[in-house]
Amino acid sequence: MEIAFSKIKHTPTDLNFVEDGVSIIGTLTKQSRDLVRLESDFKADVDVICSRCGKEYRKSVAYPLGLILSDGRYNDNDEIDVIEFFNNLIDITYISESEIASIQEDYNFCPECQETDEVLEVEL
Numbered sequence: 001m002e003i004a005f006s007k008i009k010h011t012p013t014d015l016n017f018v019e020d021g022v023s024i025i026g027t028l029t030k031q032s033r034d035l036v037r038l039e040s041d042f043k044a045d046v047d048v049i050c051s052r053c054g055k056e057y058r059k060s061v062a063y064p065l066g067l068i069l070s071d072g073r074y075n076d077n078d079e080i081d082v083i084e085f086f087n088n089l090i091d092i093t094y095i096s097e098s099e100i101a102s103i104q105e106d107y108n109f110c111p112e113c114q115e116t117d118e119v120l121e122v123e124l
């Protein structure tokens with residue numbers, strides 16, 4: 001799903017992205033000439049690998065997702081969560097995929113391993 005930067009104005013535009021078990025529901029608002037602010041609720045069912053036993057399991061996540069989207073290269077360093085796009089289009093599918101990837105790269109413990117408090121104490 002792609003949205004042209006030029007379509008986003010200072011009045012918030014609703015964003016309704018639901019695809020492949022991922023939903024990003026919120027708004028896009030123009031913040032400055034080249035920047036758009038995304039404020040949303042991110043929900044997904046993600047296949048992850050347990051960091052302890054190596055088993056694949058499905059994890060449900062839901063959290064607020066706020067990002068700054070830059071139309072072209074972003075040079076300031078004061079914003080932390082900035083995603084740059086280089087074809088004047090905001091690619092929501094890309095945002096979704098990179099969010100999923102960061103969840104998969106994180107430490108994940110399957111329900112069985114989460115219950116093993118003893119083991120977790122040693123691990124942490």
Ligand SMILES: [Zn+2]
Pocket residue numbers: 050051052053054055109110111112113
């Ligand atoms: Zn496990």
